[in-house]
Amino acid sequence: MFHTIALAGNPNTGKSTLFNLLTGLKQHTGNWPGKTVLRAEGELKTEKHVYKVIDLPGTYSLYSNSADEEVARDYIIFEKPDITLVVVDATSLERNLNIALQVLEMTDRAVLCVNLIDEARKRGIHIDKEALSKQLGIPVVLISAREKIGIIQLLKTIDRMIEGKLITKGYKIKYSPQIEKKIKELESEIKQIFGDIFPARWIALRILDGDKKLLESLKAYIQNQQFSSEKHPSAQGGCCHGV
Numbered sequence: 001m002f003h004t005i006a007l008a009g010n011p012n013t014g015k016s017t018l019f020n021l022l023t024g025l026k027q028h029t030g031n032w033p034g035k036t037v038l039r040a041e042g043e044l045k046t047e048k049h050v051y052k053v054i055d056l057p058g059t060y061s062l063y064s065n066s067a068d069e070e071v072a073r074d075y076i077i078f079e080k081p082d083i084t085l086v087v088v089d090a091t092s093l094e095r096n097l098n099i100a101l102q103v104l105e106m107t108d109r110a111v112l113c114v115n116l117i118d119e120a121r122k123r124g125i126h127i128d129k130e131a132l133s134k135q136l137g138i139p140v141v142l143i144s145a146r147e148k149i150g151i152i153q154l155l156k157t158i159d160r161m162i163e164g165k166l167i168t169k170g171y172k173i174k175y176s177p178q179i180e181k182k183i184k185e186l187e188s189e190i191k192q193i194f195g196d197i198f199p200a201r202w203i204a205l206r207i208l209d210g211d212k213k214l215l216e217s218l219k220a221y222i223q224n225q226q227f228s229s230e231k232h233p234s235a236q237g238g239c240c241h242g243v
């Protein structure tokens with residue numbers, strides 16, 4: 001049995017370089033954004049486990065602004081990777097953390113990979129990974145995918161997470177009392193429809209944001225599930241039990 005790892009993050013942060021290093025494949029890399037347009041898949045074997053690694057397109061957010069964002073978002077929400085590696089650029093961490101917070105709204109099972117640590121060190125940038133990890137509630141690993149720095153530590157972190165030895169609790173942004181009240185109301189309705197298969201808080205936030213495309217994706221997902229359980233009645237009681 002294999003586990004799944006998705007690579008998400010802003011464009012040009014070294015996701016495909018890391019993907020190639022982990023899987024031995026040759027995804028397109030280069031110094032301009034938007035190279036990976038569709039998701040690519042490969043295999044990673046660590047000492048203990050086998051993983052399917054998915055290289056997602058780089059995006060500045062995970063809303064419904066573009067096809068790329070939808071590919072990345074839908075993968076995290078509908079395919080539910082066991083671990084999402086959020087690959088960020090150590091030389092522009094503040095800007096990159098935006099997407100990390102968006103991923104944490106969707107899943108707690110994430111690791112922050114602070115890539116290009118070689119470049120950051122050259123520029124005298126110090127990153128306090130313990131403080132970052134404490135704030136975000138997930139492991140933080142400093143890596144250089146190009147110079148192969150920190151990769152053993154990353155693999156150990158992935159294995160430990162899969163084995164349940166590392167418990168994560170991703171940071172969730174607190175909004176104003178009025179918004180939090182609306183989120184609570186919507187959350188309970190969303191849970192009635194979907195149970196626990198989707199992160200209700202995240203869907204509530206997307207609804208409040210007027211994200212119609214997400215609603216369309218959810219509708220298509222439900223129809224798809226109903227269709228496949230009609231075709232394969234034995235499939236009922238799977239992940240969509242109660243929908």
Ligand SMILES: Nc1nc2c(ncn2[C@@H]2O[C@H](COP(=O)(O)OP(=O)(O)OP(=O)(O)O)[C@@H](O)[C@H]2O)c(=O)[nH]1
Binds near residue numbers: 010036119146
């Ligand atoms: N210095 C340094 N450069 C890196 C590192 N990792 C990747 N790069 C370089 O960063 C550039 C972008 O790398 P990619 O792997 O293509 O980035 P990506 O995130 O897949 O980009 P998109 O698919 O466009 O989102 C390339 O020129 C890489 O060689 C690193 O650890 N250190």
Ligand SMILES: [Mg+2]
Binds near residue numbers: 055
């Ligand atoms: Mg890429």
